[in-house]
Amino acid sequence: MTARVVREWLLWLAALAIVTAALLSMRARLNEAHVALAFLLVVQLGAARGGRWLGFLLAALAFLSMDVLFLPPYGTLAIRDPLDLLVLAAFLVSSLVAAQLLYLARRAAQVGERAQYLMESHRAKDAVLAGVSHDIRTPLTTIKGLAQSLARDGDDRAEVIEEEADRLITFVGKLLDLSRVTSGTAAPDIQLNEVEDLLGAVAQRVAGRLGDRELVFHLESGEPLLIGRFDFAETLRALANLVENAARFGPAARPIELRVRRMGVMLEIAVHDEGPGVPAEERERIFDAFYRPARSQPDAGGVGLGLSIARGIARAQGGELTLVAGAGAGCTFLMTLPAVSVEELARMGDGSS
Amino acid sequence: MSRPAEPPATETILIVDDEPQIRRVLRNALEPLFARVVEAATASAAIDMAAAERPGLVILDLGLPDRPGVEVCGEIRQWSTVPILVLSARHADHEKVGLLDAGADDYLTKPFSTSELVARVRALLRRAHVAPVGGATQVIEMDGLTIDLAKPMAKRDGITIHLTKTEWDVLRTMLRHAGRTLTHQQLFRAVWGNSFGDMQQYLRVHVRSLRRKLERDPVRPQLIRTEPGVGYRFETDP
DSSP states (O other): OOHHHHHHHHHHHHHHHHHHHHHHHTGGGOOHHHHHHHHHHHHHHHHHHHOHHHHHHHHHHHHHHIIIIISSSTTSSOOSSHHHHHHHHHHHHHHHHHHHHHHHHHHHHHHHHHHHHHHHHHHHHHHHHHHHHHHHHHHHHHHHHHHHHHHHTTOTHHHHHHHHHHHHHHHHHHHHHHHHHHHTOSOOOOEEEEHHHHHHHHHHHHTTSSTTOOEEEEEOTTOSOOEEEEOHHHHHHHHHHHHHHHHHHSOTTOOEEEEEEEETTEEEEEEEEOSOOOOGGGTTGGGSTTOOOTTSOTTSSSOSOHHHHHHHHHHHTTOEEEEEOOSSSSEEEEEEEEEEOHHHHHHTTOOOO | OOOOOOOOTTOEEEEEOSOHHHHHHHHHHHTTTSSEEEEESSHHHHHHHHHHHOOSEEEEESOOSSSOHHHHHHHHHHHOOOOEEEEESOOOHHHHHHHHHTTOOEEEESSOOHHHHHHHHHHHHHHHHSOOTTSTTOEEEETTEEEETTTTEEEETTEEEOOOHHHHHHHHHHHHTTTSEEEHHHHHHHHHSSOOSOHHHHHHHHHHHHHHHHOSSTTSOSSEEEETTTEEEEOSOO
């Protein structure tokens, strides 16, 4: 017990003593109700200020002094009128209940304050992120825009400035994505979505970034509808990351394959490239933020954030992202997402089948 | 779709951004191509100039010091149909949805390339000068596809495509705003007249069947594009 708590308890015990003395001096003019209400007031105020246990102690002491000092015969625990017993019992129960209720109310208020505090700090963080994002993107926009106009005038050094600005832009974007995904402040917007629609959007997003590599889709034909419950924009971001990775590490002129099927209650989206693959000891570490394989060329592009962002996105919506150890060359990333069955859709009255 | 003439280079373009450097980049990119560029640094100046200058296009930055961009958008929309291109340094989808619902025509995320900017500006100006699709005689022809909204009739390589009434309604709405991203809510309201139930699911079902019928490869749609987290866009130059 801290000194502050001891003082609080002593204060309320003294208050009880004073009230008792005051009541005692006018005992002749009082009935049980006056006494009970006065004591109840002390017990409740004490419980509100000093907590549940102080409330219980005050209730017990008030109970005793009421019995001994205010209910005849005075000076003993005995009671003359059986109805007085009822008064005593009612007093004890109501003061204990009041102490407990006050305690709970105080707890709830504290929990609410903490939740509010957490929410406010999340909001503050989002605001800082948005601000940083704005503060970094605005000068980059200027640099990029002026470099472009210099390049139009025929200065080929300006193209390098633009490329480097683009690299910074990508990096900043990924840092913000990572922070957003790992902090969990932005809840995913989970909707029913078709994988087919998602693949179309992936093709659109990565168009022009794959060089001479073809993006090939394999959709399981037995399934009439591959529909899942996921955040479309976030999942698109994750998949585009995986496809761009595949393009970065896969050999030129070889296709990148995207294969989708349903496995039980999950959808599986596999992204396969025919690159050098990942050695077994690195299969988990490549998902760490900023991790770069030991053998990777220093300028392979990317800063080692894409995979941790993609995994964060998959997990935030109840899925997973892993690297599958497959036979043969290359590398297969497997993303799972919660699936919706046709029967389930029919029950929802979707009417799409 | 018949190729409309380039917009006249007499348009005034209003640039609204509180950062002088960004205004300079925008001016640099647009001034050689269009007649006149005027600038505003605050929301209130922007609203005044939009009224006084009668610009052919407004480029509006969201991070203005005095008022949120959505409000500026909504205010200009109350009395003007001038195309509004929004610039944003954030890329939150819900923000885009809010802007489009407030009447913005298109948005660009900073940092953008100036060629992208010029392309968007051209497309917006061109659309503003073309009579809206959906008139009595409007026929669209592109890539082997013929759509006659008046009859209504659709053909792919001479073979008639049968569309349901709802599919026609969705298609008509998209074509009326061809090239422009329509939010789920805008599309839904235009087709069903109100918004109830799960809009995105209704739309998804009908867009899916439209793609099955109209697209050459429905998995890689060229006509009806998905704008992730925002809505759909009918592409006029697939």
